Amino acid sequence: MVKTYAYGFPRIGKNREYKKVIESFWKNEIRDDGELINDIKNIENDILKTYKNNVDSYPTNEMTLYDKMLDMAILLGRYNPDDLDEYYELCRGKNCLEMTKWFNTNYHYLVPDLTGWNGTEFYHNENFIITGDNPHLIGPFTFLKLSKGIPDDKFRDFALNLAKTYKDIIKNYTQVHLDEPCFVLDLDSEEIEIIKDMYNIMSDTKINVFTYYEDVDWLRELFSLPVNGIGLDFVNGRNNLRNVLSMGSTLLKDKVLYVGFVDGTNVWKTDIKHATINIDYLDKMAKEVVVTNAGPLYHLPVTLEKELGLGEEMHEHLSFATEKLRELVDIQNRDSSKYKKYKGHEDRWVCDRVDNLTDEDFVKSLDVVERRKIQDKILNLPELPTTTIGSFPQTPEVRKNRLDYKKGRITEEEYNSNVERFTKEAIEIQEEIGMDVLVHGEFERTDMVEHFCQRMDGIASTDNGWIISYGTRVYRPSIIYGDVDRPEPMTIKEVEYAQSLTDKPVKGMLTSAGTIIAWDFIRKDVSIWEVAYQISLCLQDEIRDYEKAGIKIVQVDEPAFRELVPIKKKYHDEYFDWAIKSFNLATNTNPETQIHSHMCYSEFNEIVEQINQLDFDVVSIECSRSGGEIIEAFEKIDFKRQIGLGVWDIHSPTIPTKNDISRILNRALRVIPQSQFWINPDCGLKTRDWKETKESMKNMVNAQKEIIKVIV
Numbered sequence: 001m002v003k004t005y006a007y008g009f010p011r012i013g014k015n016r017e018y019k020k021v022i023e024s025f026w027k028n029e030i031r032d033d034g035e036l037i038n039d040i041k042n043i044e045n046d047i048l049k050t051y052k053n054n055v056d057s058y059p060t061n062e063m064t065l066y067d068k069m070l071d072m073a074i075l076l077g078r079y080n081p082d083d084l085d086e087y088y089e090l091c092r093g094k095n096c097l098e099m100t101k102w103f104n105t106n107y108h109y110l111v112p113d114l115t116g117w118n119g120t121e122f123y124h125n126e127n128f129i130i131t132g133d134n135p136h137l138i139g140p141f142t143f144l145k146l147s148k149g150i151p152d153d154k155f156r157d158f159a160l161n162l163a164k165t166y167k168d169i170i171k172n173y174t175q176v177h178l179d180e181p182c183f184v185l186d187l188d189s190e191e192i193e194i195i196k197d198m199y200n201i202m203s204d205t206k207i208n209v210f211t212y213y214e215d216v217d218w219l220r221e222l223f224s225l226p227v228n229g230i231g232l233d234f235v236n237g238r239n240n241l242r243n244v245l246s247m248g249s250t251l252l253k254d255k256v257l258y259v260g261f262v263d264g265t266n267v268w269k270t271d272i273k274h275a276t277i278n279i280d281y282l283d284k285m286a287k288e289v290v291v292t293n294a295g296p297l298y299h300l301p302v303t304l305e306k307e308l309g310l311g312e313e314m315h316e317h318l319s320f321a322t323e324k325l326r327e328l329v330d331i332q333n334r335d336s337s338k339y340k341k342y343k344g345h346e347d348r349w350v351c352d353r354v355d356n357l358t359d360e361d362f363v364k365s366l367d368v369v370e371r372r373k374i375q376d377k378i379l380n381l382p383e384l385p386t387t388t389i390g391s392f393p394q395t396p397e398v399r400k401n402r403l404d405y406k407k408g409r410i411t412e413e414e415y416n417s418n419v420e421r422f423t424k425e426a427i428e429i430q431e432e433i434g435m436d437v438l439v440h441g442e443f444e445r446t447d448m449v450e451h452f453c454q455r456m457d458g459i460a461s462t463d464n465g466w467i468i469s470y471g472t473r474v475y476r477p478s479i480i481y482g483d484v485d486r487p488e489p490m491t492i493k494e495v496e497y498a499q500s501l502t503d504k505p506v507k508g509m510l511t512s513a514g515t516i517i518a519w520d521f522i523r524k525d526v527s528i529w530e531v532a533y534q535i536s537l538c539l540q541d542e543i544r545d546y547e548k549a550g551i552k553i554v555q556v557d558e559p560a561f562r563e564l565v566p567i568k569k570k571y572h573d574e575y576f577d578w579a580i581k582s583f584n585l586a587t588n589t590n591p592e593t594q595i596h597s598h599m600c601y602s603e604f605n606e607i608v609e610q611i612n613q614l615d616f617d618v619v620s621i622e623c624s625r626s627g628g629e630i631i632e633a634f635e636k637i638d639f640k641r642q643i644g645l646g647v648w649d650i651h652s653p654t655i656p657t658k659n660d661i662s663r664i665l666n667r668a669l670r671v672i673p674q675s676q677f678w679i680n681p682d683c684g685l686k687t688r689d690w691k692e693t694k695e696s697m698k699n700m701v702n703a704q705k706e707i708i709k710v711i712v
Contacts, residue, residue, distance in 0.1 A: 002279060002289050004055040004328040005258060007136060007177060007210070008296020009047045010321050011063055012468050014303060017043050019472040022065065026088070033084045040065060044131070054325035057290075059177040060132020066091045066110075066471045069146065072138045073112035075130070076165055077123040091471060094654040098148070099470060101563050103181060103213050105265065105299060106519050108470035115149030119158035122165040133173055139180035139209065140166045140202070141195050146182065156194050163198040175206045175228065179296075183222065184214035184237070186569050192218050199225045212260060212295035214567040215239045219247065229256030234278070235263045235294035245281055257286035260294030262327050267300060267479060267521045269319045270327045272336035279331070291331045297321040301465035301477075309463055314481065317342040320465070344525045345458060345482030354533045362581045364615055366591040368640050371617060375594045378552055379505055384665075384679055384704050385436040386697075387644070389598050389620060390509045390555060391448070391684035392426050392441035393693055402446065419444050420497060427501045429694060434701045437553060438506045440498035446476075448511050448557060448684070449519045453478035455490040456538055459520070473687070478520045480531060486538035489545045496549040507596065508546040508554040510539050513582045518560035529578035536586035543589045555596035556587055558614065562599070562607055576610050583614045594618065600646070600683045612637055620644035622682035643672060646682020647703070648696050653688070655695045661703040669707070679704050 012018045021039040024030045030039070044063040051058035064071050070090060073079050081087040090097055090110070097110040130137075140162045144150065150158050170176050183195070199207075203226040210231035215238065216222055222230060230252075234241045237260075259282055261275035275291070283289045303322040304315065317340065319327055330338065364371070401422075405415035426441035445451040453459040459478050466474045491509065499506040513535035522531060543554050561583075566575050587595045597614060600622040611619065619641060647664045648656035661679075669677060679700055685693050 002283070002291050002332055003057065004325075004332050005057050005290045005292040006051060006055045006297065006325050006328060007059050007062070007293065008264065008298050009050065009058075009062065010298045010300065010302050010467060011043065011047065012298075012302065012466055012474060013043050013046070014306075014464075016466055016474060018468075019474055022472045025084070036065075036084065050322060050325070054322075055328055057134075059134045059136035061130050061135035061137070063131070068138055069109040069112060069143070070097065071128070072143050073147075075125055075128045075137075075169070076143070076162070077121060077125045078112055078114065078117075080125060080127070092652045094652065096649070096652055104563055104565060104567055105213075106469055106475075106560065106563060107299065109146070112143070112147040113149045114147050114158070117149070117158075119150075119154055119161045122162050124165055124168045130169075130173075134175050134177055135173060136177045136179070137169075139178035139182075140198055142180050142182040145185070156190075156197075159194050159198050160201065163201040166198075167202045167204070170202060170204055170206060173206060175208060176204075178207055178209050180209050180211055181213055183209075183211040183216050184233075184567055186567075187218065192221055196221060196225065199227060208256070208258065210258065210292075212236065212264070215243070219243055220251065223247075223251040223255060227255075229258055229290070231258035231260060231292060233260045233294040235260060236265065237294075241278060244285070245278075248285075252286035255286055256288045256290060257282060258290050258292045260292050261331060262291070262293045262324050264293045264295035264297050264324070265299045266524070267318050267320060268342060268524055269317055269339055270324075270331070271341075272327070272330050272334075272339045275331045276334050276336070291328055293324055293328070297324060299467060300324065301462065301467055306464045307462050310460055310479075314460060314479070316340060318479070342481075342523075342525060344523045347458065347483035347485055350458075350483040350485050350534055350537075353537055354530060357533065357585070361588060362584045364584070364588055364591060368615065368617060371591045371594075372642075374592055375552075375617065378592060379594065381436055381505075383674060383708055384677055386679045386701055386704055387435060387437035387507070387620075388430075388439055388681055388697070389684045390439050390442055390507070390557070391445070391686035392439070392443070393688055393690050394443075394686045395690065398422055398443050401443075419494065423494065423498050424501055427498055427506075429690075430697075431502060431504065433694065433697050435697065436504065438498070438502060438504050439509065440495050440506060442509060442684075442686070444494050448509075449516050450476055450478060452490055452511055452516060453480075453520060455488075456484050456486050456535070458482035458484040458534075475519065480517070480520055480522050482523070484531065484534040484538060486541055490538075490542055492542070492545050492549055495546065495551060499549075499551060505553050506551065508543070508551045510542060510554065510556045510586075512536075512556050512558040512561075512597070513539065513586060514564055514579050515558055515560040518564050529582070532578055532582040533585060536582045539586035540589060543587065543593065547590050547593055552592070553594045553596060554587075555598060556583065556616070557598045558583060559598060559600045561611070561614070565607065576613075580610065580613045583616075587615060596620065598683075608637055612639060612641070616641060618642040618644065618678060620646065620678065620680045620682075622646045639672075639676075642676045642678060644678030644680040645672075647679060647700060648681050650681050650683045650685055650688055653692060655692055656699060658699045658703045658706070661700055662706060665703060665707055 025036045030036050099108050099110055102109050144159055144162055205228045207227040208229035209227050212233040213236050232240045262270045279289055300321040304320045401418040404410045422443040423440050430438045454461050459480050461478045466476050468474050495508045513532045516535055546554050595616045596618045597616040598620045645668050647661045
């Protein structure tokens with residue numbers, strides 16, 4: 001009988017305990033470091049108990065106080081905070097680390113900065129405690145590949161020195177779980193040789209190496225590494241299974257093969273029969289086969305137990321993290337009785353609408369230059385216009401209003417009256433500060449994706465399906481289970497009300513189909529492009545309703561555009577084809593309507609050409625944490641659109657000074673013509689409080705005025 005192994009269980013807790021205790025510490029509601037650490041240990045113990053009750057084995061040391069990449073950087077001597085205040089300064093302080101997306105997921109990580117090192121400075125920082133006897137660590141190649149500040153000609157030196165430090169860490173443990181998702185990247189022969197040299201230095205039968213999210217293209221070399229076991233993703237790695245089975249029966253005779261047949265990134269149940277049939281073949285090839293999850297489980301909610309609103313039909317087809325552990329046991333026991341193939345709910349009118357699309361539906365009647373001439377006359381905005389990204393602080397009063405309405409403690413009329421009051425206050429604040437393009441504040445929205453999912457047919461929302469995006473920031477993905485349609489307008493009422501309060505333009509706020517797909521769990525029974533086009537048609541209908549209501553600017557947020565890019569370059573063209581068409585389909589409306597888009601926290605400079613094919617009029621992109629590196633990318637293309645670079649990091653409570661903002665603006669204006677430039681934060685402001693928000697907006701407007709004086 002095969003054994004079971006699971007890893008990467010969500011740290012959030014069944015009731016978001018992780019978020020609550022850490023944020024209580026930030027608010028000084030927890031007395032000291034020791035109390036916080038004890039609370040986190042209790043959450044970790046619950047996870048270990050869940051593992052123990054379901055699977056044969058599992059790693060330890062999976063908990064973090066914020067970010068595992070930062071933890072590795074501390075363990076390896078790059079940073080050495082004296083206490084938790086210094087630790088969290090690295091996460092969210094004035095000089096916090098840059099943040100970016102973790103592969104093609106909506107999880108983020110802090111980027112270790114090795115600038116100024118020569119590769120010899122790594123050491124085992126024993127002040128950083130590793131828990132348990134099978135510690136789960138980020139592997140050395142992945143740590144180095146995802147860090148910044150390493151000169152290309154020094155990468156090998158860094159790698160070999162780092163491997164020696166890992167060897168020193170590993171020697172104290174019975175076995176070690178190393179995550180090496182960078183093994184699935186498009187690696188060249190030199191990088192593969194570096195990996196082999198690193199693992200030869202660490203050479204130890206204690207090491208189990210896990211790859212995930214895609215195929216490994218160099219399986220023969222991987223199987224030759226001097227390690228005990230190797231984990232492969234047989235769900236998202238679309239060719240892994242075929243390639244392994246075609247390799248013969250000798251390469252794995254001295255290895256444990258951890259076979260990832262249980263999806264760690266989507267909530268649909270595993271095909272148990274498919275898994276057991278293929279395990280029979282694989283079992284003949286390896287020293288031992290252990291069934292595991294295909295990638296870490298922290299991309300999933302903790303459990304289905306409290307999801308009473310999903311209905312019996314949905315329940316029998318879904319599996320969250322806890323249920324995935326039980327699926328491993330079902331594979332072990334060859335029990336496929338709980339598995340039924342899911343067929344999504346079909347809406348023939350929606351399908352026909354997609355089938356009848358033509359090339360003209362994806363191309364606007366006027367290009368961006370001609371549209372600009374029309375829009376400038378209508379909007380009459382000043383040079384370097386200021387705006388925000390959309391949301392304003394979700395204060396306790398805002399959240400209480402939403403909860404009271406949900407629980408039936410107030411009427412719908414009272415709820416709407418409160419939302420209008422919040423909106424009116426937000427408009428007044430923006431006008432008083434002197435913002436040029438206003439937003440309504442999104443006080444009716446729990447989340448930029450969930451709000452739309454709850455208003456479209458074919459998508460189900462959960463009650464408690466929270467997952468972590470970064471640090472303690474959580475969101476609640478919905479589940480796309482059928483054809484998607486918009487039965488009625490989703491956002492018009494609130495934005496139209498906000499516009500009635502001011503003569504300045506108020507932006508309509510939408511979320512793109514690509515981001516809705518990326519941040520939700522997508523159905524598997526139809527092509528992803530079909531789902532994208534269905535949602536985009538809903539958004540197109542919404543924009544046309546905005547136009548009828550007199551809204552002149554509409555922002556279609558696209559933060560996941562980079563996130564969804566396939567890891568393998570050979571799949572890029574296929575993705576960009578439908579992703580670009582999807583955005584352009586949604587925004588193919590009246591040329592008088594100025595279309596904005598927003599993107600944040602990804603390596604956008606790698607895909608700036610594709611960004612330029614999205615037919616928006618204005619784009620806002622994060623710039624504060626990355627120090628303006630994205631600016632350089634726009635020097636290389638013929639960029640005729642307008643752009644706003646985020647000039648303050650909204651994920652930090654630190655208020656940017658006028659000089660902080662001016663520094664970024666001056667650098668950007670050396671590259672981007674002032675006639676194309678907007679000034680904005682790098683993301684929405686829902687997580688900030690009003691004091692921080694107002695002070696930061698004032699500094700932003702003052703920086704704008706100062707620069708305009710210099711220009712004049």
